[in-house]
Amino acid sequence: MRFALCRLQLLSKYVAKEFSRNFALTLAAFVSIYLLIDFFEKIDRLVRAQIGIITIVEYFAAKIPVAAAQVLPASVILAIIITFGLLSRHNETIAMQCAGINLIRLLNPILGIAGALAIVLLVLNLFVNPSLNQHINVIWETKVDKKPVRELIELKYLWYKGDRVILNITDFRKDTRTMGDVRIYVFDAQFHLIQFVAARKAQWTGKNWLFFDGQVQTFGARGALIGETFKTRTIVLTERPEDFASLERKVTEMTGADLHRHIVRLERDGYDSRPYWVELHSRIAMALTPLIVTLIGGSIIFWQEKSNIPLSIALGIALIFVYWLLFSFLLSLGQVGALPIVVAAWLANILFGLAGVAALYKTMS
Numbered sequence: 534m535r536f537a538l539c540r541l542q543l544l545s546k547y548v549a550k551e552f553s554r555n556f557a558l559t560l561a562a563f564v565s566i567y568l569l570i571d572f573f574e575k576i577d578r579l580v581r582a583q584i585g586i587i588t589i590v591e592y593f594a595a596k597i598p599v600a601a602a603q604v605l606p607a608s609v610i611l612a613i614i615i616t617f618g619l620l621s622r623h624n625e626t627i628a629m630q631c632a633g634i635n636l637i638r639l640l641n642p643i644l645g646i647a648g649a650l651a652i653v654l655l656v657l658n659l660f661v662n663p664s665l666n667q668h669i670n671v672i673w674e675t676k677v678d679k680k681p682v683r684e685l686i687e688l689k690y691l692w693y694k695g696d697r698v699i700l701n702i703t704d705f706r707k708d709t710r711t712m713g714d715v716r717i718y719v720f721d722a723q724f725h726l727i728q729f730v731a732a733r734k735a736q737w738t739g740k741n742w743l744f745f746d747g748q749v750q751t752f753g754a755r756g757a758l759i760g761e762t763f764k765t766r767t768i769v770l771t772e773r774p775e776d777f778a779s780l781e782r783k784v785t786e787m788t789g790a791d792l793h794r795h796i797v798r799l800e801r802d803g804y805d806s807r808p809y810w811v812e813l814h815s816r817i818a819m820a821l822t823p824l825i826v827t828l829i830g831g832s833i834i835f836w837q838e839k840s841n842i843p844l845s846i847a848l849g850i851a852l853i854f855v856y857w858l859l860f861s862f863l864l865s866l867g868q869v870g871a872l873p874i875v876v877a878a879w880l881a882n883i884l885f886g887l888a889g890v891a892a893l894y895k896t897m898s
Contacts (some may be wrong), residue, residue, distance in 0.1 A: 534856035548616065555782050557648075563604035568593055571600075582677045584821035592672050595665045602657045605821040606856075610849045613830030616643075618842035621834070628804045637893065645821040655820035659789030675858035688777060696771040697721070710737040710774040712882060715744075717768075727752050730768065734765035736753060737774050741767050771801075784812055811867045819860075821882055826853065828889025835896040856885055 572593065581591055617639075674680045688705040703714035712735040719728035732747030744766050751759045776798065787795065792813045799806040829852055831843050860881040867877025 544639060544644040548620075548639045549646060552612055552616045552621070552643050552646065554609055555615045559611045559615070560601060560608040560854055561607065561634055561652055563608055564597060564600045567590060567600040567604060568596060571596065574837055578677055581780075582679070588672065592669065594635075595669050595672075598657055598836040599662050599669070607651065607850065608895055609650065609823045609855050610826040610830040610833075611846060613643060613827060614834050614842065614845045616848050617831075618845060622842070626629060637831070640827065640893075643831075644827055645825065647827040649818050650823040653786075654823065655817065658816040658820055663786050663788045664789070666783070669785065670783065691770070691777065693777065694804075695776075696801055698770065698772075700772070700788045702777070705777050707774065709778075711735065712742075727803070736769075738767075739853050741769050743767050784809070787811060789816065807870060808868050810874045811864055811877060814862055814874055815860075818878045818882050821886075822856075823887060825856075825882055825886050828886060828893055832889055832892035832896055835893065859884070 548792055579592075584592075671682070675682055688707075689703070691700070691702040693700045697720050698719040699719075699720075700712075701716040702712045705712050713733070715730075715732055715735050717728075717730040718726060719730070721727050729746060729750040729752075732742070732744040734745045735742045736745070737743075744763070746764060748760060748762045749764065749766075753759060766791065782791075784792075791811055796806045796809045796813070799809065826849075830849055833848055833852075836845075863872060863877045863880050865873050867873040872880075
């Protein structure tokens with residue numbers, strides 16, 4: 534019994550080593566193809582913009598984790614097919630079966646690796662890649678399109694609905710965190726106007742807004758109006774400079790924490806937060822794809838005793854393509870409200886996960 538367990542552990546380590554090597558090769562190949570295609574698509578613009586080689590390297594280096602996250606599921610399923618296909622071609626799987634080893638147990642170490650990859654993919658989707666996407670976009674905007682850096686771009690004639698307030702800001706400067714010529718309309722819970730504030734300027738102090746040269750009009754009961762002027766006054770608002778500065782921020786540039794804060798603010802202010810909930814759920818659901826494709830890849834490779842590696846690879850790629858099509862289609866239904874958010878983001882994973890388990894069980898029965 535102890536000998537059999539030791540033998541299984543040795544075989545598991547062997548399979549894990551072979552899979553890791555094949556996964557590294559397929560991932561490197563896919564990422565290289567991704568970057569080469571992107572390079573040839575953009576090199577003309579980069580050269581015409583007279584960008585230095587260091588900036589070009591920085592631009593494409595920032596795209597490596599983004600590309601890796603997109604091609605990782607395909608790399609996993611190909612690595613599984615290649616690993617077990619080569620074992621079968623060399624009759625190693627037959628020898629294992631003759632030794633009384635159930636081949637499906639050899640998927641356990643790969644499932645463990647896939648679980649670790651799922652955690653890595655989750656971190657990439659929620660935290661790393663959004664920041665890199667922002668860095669990539671800033672390089673393109675400032676170096677290629679020759680736009681000023683975002684921190685120096687002023688937002689003009691801005692209307693902003695906040696927590697029971699509506700702000701009309703003539704200009705907002707992100708670098709100095711100041712609002713110019715600002716008007717604030719304050720409402721009660723029934724959306725009745727109860728106060729109006731106008732000021733020449735407002736400066737963020739780190740905790741609150743300090744308003745300069747303004748006036749306050751308070752609407753009391755039965756139409757009573759109380760007005761006063763001020764040189765400086767601190768006014769407490771739930772809105773921070775980051776709320777205004779993030780208005781031009783793309784969804785792909787928001788981390789998971791940014792998305793959640795944005796969702797909370799939208800729901801607080803009465804806006805539709807569905808698209809952002811779908812985006813957040815989809816990033817989490819997408820992180821589980823390494824585990825799902827491991828089940829699918831295992832069922833494909835155990836489908837026949839003598840694996841046809843090219844046919845298995847073609848079938849694996851086709852299934853990945855179908856998965857992405859279904860995943861994207863369900864997300865679009867979730868965006869427009871045709872499906873509940875959780876169903877839209879997770880149904881593809883559930884269907885393919887169950888299909889993978891069922892197919893794997895059938896092939897081994």
